[in-house]
Amino acid sequence: KAGVTQTPRYLIKTRGQQVTLSCSPISGHRSVSWYQQTPGQGLQFLFEYFSETQRNKGNFPGRFSGRQFSNSRSEMNVSTLELGDSALYLCASSPQTVNTEAFFGQGTRLTVV
């Protein structure tokens, strides 16, 4: 079974631009969560989607948004990029929302210059 796939792996953007990151969950998994990891703040939860609906959202500004498609693939978008958005963005998939382990992808490393 293929794991969680995140694309692209690396990305460099300039301040003010927007970026879209993609996550393909494990086949059959319907829950997708996104996390941001920075040296200063560690791993922080962004949002979770299940069956195309956002189920939960972390404490991030509205510039961070996401969506999930009918095939469970998910995208997250960051608009008006700031230098502080430089981070490793991780996606995790789970079969369902109730107390199951989450499988993480390798992440997308975003650098904002």
Add this chain to the structure above:
Amino acid sequence: DAKTTQPPSMDCAEGRAANLPCNHSTISGNEYVYWYRQIHSQGPQYIIHGLKNNETNEMASLIITEDRKSSTLILPHATLRDTAVYYCIVRRLGGTGANNLFFGTGTRLTVIP
């Protein structure tokens, strides 16, 4: 979700057992203890989870105290590839956002040859 406390770092000799403690004194009756690890620049990897009984799988053992206020992750024969940051997470059973994982600062385990 209950907060956890872990030592920031630990060393372990290769081949010996690594015992990683976690304090979760405010854990509720419906909250599980989960352990993940993150090897440098990779996505977190699920290790094990439990509610109140001790658990064992092919990777590790989880020992939860009778009052459930603390737990210990045991890697029985540590190898150099076990060098990673280990996160102890407490999360509640069911509900929305069940895959919303709150990662603390974790314990950086270094396995020494």
